[in-house]
Amino acid sequence: MHRVIFSRIINAVAILLITSLSSFVLMHLAPGDPVAMYLSYDMSDAEPEAVERVREAMGLNRPLAVQYVLWLSRAVRGDLGYSLT
Incomplete structure (x- = not known):
């Protein structure tokens, strides 16, 4: 049993x-870049420094395995990430 x-x-x-x-x-x-969608629909007005700061804040510059572990640990706690709406 x-x-x-x-x-x-x-x-x-x-x-x-x-x-x-x-x-x-x-x-x-x-499809699409999540940072581009977060900042604006076209990246024409976003400065490269701003894009890099957002990537760092969202953790998108880390390896995928690290991103998965962080995402999974947040999802278990109920934090499902950034909403674009």
């Missing part, structure tokens, strides 16, 4: 991790 419960818990955790990884990858495969 304990083996079945343990197996189901492991399967549930694996499914949650795969689902979260899929969501994260789909967000990064979406």
Whole structure:
């Protein structure tokens, strides 16, 4: 009986991790630059320094693995990130 419960818990955790990884990858495969959408629809009026500051603040200049771990830890706490609306 304990083996079945343990197996189901492991399967549930694996499914949650795969689902979260899929969501994260789909967000990064979406067309467009998130910083460009955050600042304005066309980057013509944004200074390069401002773009770099926003990238740093959002953590988009970090490696993808680090971004995923930070995103997952925030999502577990209920912080789903920046809203563009």
